[in-house]
Amino acid sequence: MNLDSGGRGLGSSASRIGQAPEDNRRNIRPLLAVVPYVMRYKGRALAALVALVVASLATLVLPVAVRRMIDFGFTEQYAGLIHQYFSVLILVAAVLAGASALRYYLVTTLGERIVADLRTRVFDHLTGLSASFFDSSKSGELVSRLSADTTQLKSAVGASVSITLRNLMLFMGSTLMMVVTSPRLSLFVLIVIPIIVLPLVAFGRVVRRRSREAQDTLAEASSYAAELIGAIRTLQAFTNERMAKTRFAGAVTRACDAAFASTMARAWLTGIAIFLVFACVVVILWVGAQDVYEQRITAGRLSQFVIYAVFAAGALGELSQVWGEISQAAGAAERLNELLAIEPEIKSPATPVPLPTPARGDVAFEEVRFSYPTRKDATALDDVTFRVRPGEKVAIVGPSGAGKSTVFHLLLRFYDPQAGAVTIDGVRLADADPRDIRSRIALVPQDAAVFAASIAENIRFGRPGASDADVARAAELAAASEFIGRLPQGMQTQIGERGVLLSGGERQRLAIARAILREAPLLLLDEATSSLDAENETLVKTALGRLMEGRTTLVIAHRLATVLSCDRILVMDQGRIVEQGTHDSLVAQGGLYARLARLQFETTPEPVPVV
Numbered sequence: 001m002n003l004d005s006g007g008r009g010l011g012s013s014a015s016r017i018g019q020a021p022e023d024n025r026r027n028i029r030p031l032l033a034v035v036p037y038v039m040r041y042k043g044r045a046l047a048a049l050v051a052l053v054v055a056s057l058a059t060l061v062l063p064v065a066v067r068r069m070i071d072f073g074f075t076e077q078y079a080g081l082i083h084q085y086f087s088v089l090i091l092v093a094a095v096l097a098g099a100s101a102l103r104y105y106l107v108t109t110l111g112e113r114i115v116a117d118l119r120t121r122v123f124d125h126l127t128g129l130s131a132s133f134f135d136s137s138k139s140g141e142l143v144s145r146l147s148a149d150t151t152q153l154k155s156a157v158g159a160s161v162s163i164t165l166r167n168l169m170l171f172m173g174s175t176l177m178m179v180v181t182s183p184r185l186s187l188f189v190l191i192v193i194p195i196i197v198l199p200l201v202a203f204g205r206v207v208r209r210r211s212r213e214a215q216d217t218l219a220e221a222s223s224y225a226a227e228l229i230g231a232i233r234t235l236q237a238f239t240n241e242r243m244a245k246t247r248f249a250g251a252v253t254r255a256c257d258a259a260f261a262s263t264m265a266r267a268w269l270t271g272i273a274i275f276l277v278f279a280c281v282v283v284i285l286w287v288g289a290q291d292v293y294e295q296r297i298t299a300g301r302l303s304q305f306v307i308y309a310v311f312a313a314g315a316l317g318e319l320s321q322v323w324g325e326i327s328q329a330a331g332a333a334e335r336l337n338e339l340l341a342i343e344p345e346i347k348s349p350a351t352p353v354p355l356p357t358p359a360r361g362d363v364a365f366e367e368v369r370f371s372y373p374t375r376k377d378a379t380a381l382d383d384v385t386f387r388v389r390p391g392e393k394v395a396i397v398g399p400s401g402a403g404k405s406t407v408f409h410l411l412l413r414f415y416d417p418q419a420g421a422v423t424i425d426g427v428r429l430a431d432a433d434p435r436d437i438r439s440r441i442a443l444v445p446q447d448a449a450v451f452a453a454s455i456a457e458n459i460r461f462g463r464p465g466a467s468d469a470d471v472a473r474a475a476e477l478a479a480a481s482e483f484i485g486r487l488p489q490g491m492q493t494q495i496g497e498r499g500v501l502l503s504g505g506e507r508q509r510l511a512i513a514r515a516i517l518r519e520a521p522l523l524l525l526d527e528a529t530s531s532l533d534a535e536n537e538t539l540v541k542t543a544l545g546r547l548m549e550g551r552t553t554l555v556i557a558h559r560l561a562t563v564l565s566c567d568r569i570l571v572m573d574q575g576r577i578v579e580q581g582t583h584d585s586l587v588a589q590g591g592l593y594a595r596l597a598r599l600q601f602e603t604t605p606e607p608v609p610v611v
């Protein structure tokens with residue numbers, strides 16, 4: 001068994017993420033979820049908005065200056081004014097440059113901050129989700145949400161939103177100025193606008209759907225890669241590199257094809273937008289040229305109008321480009337929203353019942369029936385009733401798949417039973433805060449998770465904040481000091497990811513040190529069956545013996561030695577407790593335990609008690 005495991009196929013919650021209703025007309029509404037994050041930096045956002053308005057106004061002043069120059073600047077009568085115009089223009093340029101630089105800085109840093117907050121929030125949320133959620137989702141996909149989707153949002157908040165706002169402002173300002181400059185020509189523009197806008201909106205939708213598909217296939221490919229890289233040794237040992245390569249290449253090709261489709265849609269969008277916009281500008285120029293010819297407007301005014309028209313068209317063009325990006329970001333926001341909306345199934349009740357202090361370490365299962373959420377049809381525990389008194393040491397034995405680890409899962413409240421109750425110190429776990437429960441439990445899993453950090457940090461995982469002296473003492477009691485002393489930097493030695501630099505026995509002793517440091521009244525021990533060498537085995541046994549002292553211990557026992565040293569043995573088979581008693585009484589019964597014990601005695605003739 002593996003208490004840290006996840007990923008047993010895709011189930012309900014996983015299919016909830018990543019599959020939004022395709023014809024979602026709300027479009028960019030998911031992006032609104034970012035607003036509260038922006039509001040945390042009100043000052044910065046406001047300053048960015050001011051810079052944006054100033055830059056846009058400075059841009060809008062330019063065409064007026066151009067008209068005056070054309071209409072008056074070239075006549076002798078106003079020759080003196082030309083110097084004034086140019087000086088003012090330089091000033092306007094300086095304001096434009098300053099405001100634009102400020103806007104860029106403020107908006108980009110705002111994006112960085114928001115995405116940092118969002119990443120932290122998503123990670124926080126993930127760590128609080130229940131085991132059942134992780135049973136049915138792929139870790140690589142979740143990591144992709146955390147990195148790729150948040151990055152996409154960053155570019156949207158950091159750049160696209162600012163470009164959108166700037167162009168919107170420019171578009172509206174230019175349109176207004178166009179009307180002021182020439183109502184007649186503006187009327188022509190009004191007629192052509194729907195011709196430009198409608199196809200763009202329709203195409204934007206296609207882009208959004210395609211990019212979501214691209215993102216999903218990418219997540220699939222990276223989840224596959226993450227899984228394989230995580231198990232690289234197994235992969236190489238079974239010489240399955242070629243198969244993995246082919247499968248990954250397939251996933252990458254699918255992701256690439258999806259990206260191609262999305263890019264193709266965006267390319268069309270850009271092309272159509274540019275053509276429509278410029279064709280319309282040309283038509284209007286055409287009409288305007290006639291007007292100048294017939295002296296309905298001056299050349300300067302036409303120039304002013306044309307520049308505004310170009311501004312407006314350019315702004316629209318840019319809007320159409322970022323619209324794609326904004327829609328993409330909306331897709332990312334939607335996925336993150338879905339993830340954030342998943343409620344942990346195991347939660348603390350509104351008013352949790354506090355566990356009594358001091359803790360006694362009294363455990364009871366009462367008529368517990370349980371099936372895993374991903375396998376509702378198979379009963380993992382069936383009418384299980386037992387009690388472990390404070391300080392008692394109870395072994396759980398039974399064939400593989402009997403439900404031994406499931407007992408631990410329920411005690412840790414990773415899941416709630418469908419019927420019956422699990423209690424610790426007389427409090428039903430469903431009524432207590434899961435953190436409270438877990439803080440009273442020290443777990444030594446069969447395959448302990450070791451993190452890419454120093455030895456000391458790995459031990460301190462048992463009780464963050466423990467002093468160096470406590471960590472060293474825990475290592476000493478776990479019989480780990482000797483091997484730690486031999487490492488190049490002792491306690492500070494960095495161990496590779498998943499502790500690949502340590503042997504199995506060393507990893508186990510680290511896990512034991514961690515559990516010792518936790519000082520919890522209830523000890524859950526999943527004894528390792530891995531064949532340790534004799535010396536290592538003795539060391540681990542001694543360490544475990546010390547760990548069990550004065551604690552209520554439940555141990556999934558694989559070694560007869562452990563079983564002999566326990567006060568009582570529960571024998572499980574197919575989710576039920578089929579026998580219980582001491583070693584001798586169970587052997588005398590001649591049932592399942594007697595059979596299992598005989599097998600053990602035959603292979604290990606001289607069992608050594610643990611304590």
Ligand SMILES: Nc1ncnc2c1ncn2[C@@H]1O[C@H](COP(=O)(O)OP(=O)(O)OP(=O)(O)O)[C@@H](O)[C@H]1O
Nearest residue numbers: 001135372374375380399400401402403404405406
């Ligand atoms: N997370 C899970 N989701 C769905 N089914 C599970 C899950 N974990 C275990 N099971 C199933 O529940 C049953 C009991 O499993 P459990 O891990 O408790 O057995 P075990 O006695 O600890 O076995 P082992 O000694 O091999 O670790 C098995 O049929 C197993 O396939």
